[in-house]
Amino acid sequence: MSNNDNSVNMTAPSRGYHHGDLRAALLDAGLDLLKSGSAETLSLREVARRVGVSPTAVYRHFPDKAALLKELCIRGALELAQAQAQAMRAAGGGRKGFAATGGAYIRYALANPVLFRIMMANMPPGGFFSSDFSDDQVGIKMLRDNIKSLIPDKAGEEGVLFGMLMSWAQVHGLSMLMLDGHIPVSEDTIKAFESSRLEFRFVPDQPSE
Amino acid sequence: MSNNDNSVNMTAPSRGYHHGDLRAALLDAGLDLLKSGSAETLSLREVARRVGVSPTAVYRHFPDKAALLKELCIRGALELAQAQAQAMRAAGGGRKGFAATGGAYIRYALANPVLFRIMMANMPPGGFFSSDFSDDQVGIKMLRDNIKSLIPDKAGEEGVLFGMLMSWAQVHGLSMLMLDGHIPVSEDTIKAFESSRLEFRFVPDQPSE
DNA sequence: CGCATTATGTTTACAGTGATAACATGTCGA
DNA sequence: TCGACATGTTATCACTGTAAACATAATGCG
Structure with a gap:
């Protein structure tokens, strides 16, 4: 559930700001990556890439990788x-x-x-x-x-x-x-x-x- | 059993370009690092540093990090x-x-x-x-x-x-x-x-x- | 012995990572 | 309206693993 919703789907729900709900999107993408099991290690940049956002955007929502x-x-x-x-x-x-x-x-x-x-x-x-x-x-x-x-x-x-x-x-x-x-x-x-x-x-x- | 004999001693047998037994030294240093538990992850470069050798020297003895x-x-x-x-x-x-x-x-x-x-x-x-x-x-x-x-x-x-x-x-x-x-x-x-x-x-x- | 071949180590370089700082932009409240 | 604030971007840094080209020592063959 909630993995295909890159950017197109999630634009509307709450009046949103920039990217819909980036925090949730990052978490979903992260979980998705971990479950796909493709990469043995989760990369912060890969998560950002997946969501279509710059690498450092993550730091607006999580202090560091460990927090994510x-x-x-x-x-x-x-x-x-x-x-x-x-x-x-x-x-x-x-x-x-x-x-x-x-x-x-x-x-x-x-x-x-x-x-x-x-x-x-x-x-x-x-x-x-x-x-x-x-x-x-x-x-x-x-x-x-x-x-x-x-x-x-x-x-x-x-x-x-x-x-x-x-x-x-x-x-x-x-x-x-x-x-x-x-x-x-x-x-x-x-x-x-x-x-x-x-x-x-x-x-x-x-x-x- | 063989970590004392290499750690710092490299002065005697290793004057210069060629290090006596680099392969063994790398293994000892690696084991040492893993046992010290200082770093949560072992870095190839750190091992090389420890032995006093350039990072890529490792590749003369191990195809890649996984092999080490x-x-x-x-x-x-x-x-x-x-x-x-x-x-x-x-x-x-x-x-x-x-x-x-x-x-x-x-x-x-x-x-x-x-x-x-x-x-x-x-x-x-x-x-x-x-x-x-x-x-x-x-x-x-x-x-x-x-x-x-x-x-x-x-x-x-x-x-x-x-x-x-x-x-x-x-x-x-x-x-x-x-x-x-x-x-x-x-x-x-x-x-x-x-x-x-x-x-x-x-x-x-x-x-x- | 002399010199080429090979083993070994170095330099340079590249792509990727987590992270910080400075900057840009959109949103919302007074 | 407009400025404060939240959010996202760009530039940059230090670090990683690894490849390619280069340098040096050891070895062996004539």
Whole structure:
């Protein structure tokens, strides 16, 4: 949505200034480039070029490249979270639903390799916990709720946190290793993962073997 | 292991035009830069500068930047594998030893953030399985042997592979999420991970709950 | 030994990048 | 109306990777 609207489409909507809504256009173009995956790295100038504006126009709307990237990160993260939420609904919730969110995570990464990579590397610290994701069925909160409902109560808050870490790390690791070409990219593997059951159990640290 | 012998010493063997062993010096300098973690991205020119040579001299020894990076990847991977092997020995092998290799993986990533990242992103496809790591106690082979000895025989070859994927993804995910600042970097978490017991169980895909 | 061939390093140059400063232009409020 | 302000442009800088032409050292062959 909203990618072909270079200059012709967007002229009218609000009384506009120069170029319609350049800020939004830049974000759209940026997301578009990242999703097309053509370039391994996003160039500020390329974004400007795409929108048909001079390179430095970008700086009227973003202090620097990192700021643009940051916003694109958030867009990507929202999209990812939505994909996960939808997968969860489609799977009917519960343990299967949770597994489906994991599968959706990996599939999103594979479908948007450049975006995903940049998103993860440039998301501001704690970005995934930001209030942008306060929506009930989105992101970290979804993960937390799932873990909470799927592990024994006695695990406690610490157990919930540990479960979150481990689950997230699991799908994130699979995603990254696949993206980087270190393990085969295979829908079968993803399916196997989805229908496997992970357990993380604390083992008291004993000196004896 | 060979970075002290080149950094500043180039005075003795390198009077003048020809630098003793430029190729090695470039690799050492590159590794040094990546390990210092100062720059988020390695610059070819910076490496050359470091060695005291003109920027384009690099091209006499490497076709392009990617080639240099590739070799640095391999160095890093070897070092990582050695760290894992050592951790395994220190832990006395067995299940604890295996857990220790995971901890070593994460700690190596945290100790060498730039190197680790670049290494993972630039390692050629299948690089971790390359013959450079044919040493008995190194890398993927170590992982495979560990998994094989720690899961039930009935799991079969497919089970071994799945276990390898899942274990690797687990530690890799934790490493990346910590590096990217998405989960807290904490030795406690690493320790908790090491003393937890992971189980991956295939669950037959049943329509019922 | 002498000299050509080859390996290695340098200079110069080019296209591309993110970024700053100075300038231009359109928009809107008093 | 008109000037302040927001927005976009041009010029420029420092940096990057890389190619081409050039310079020098090492090597080997007569």
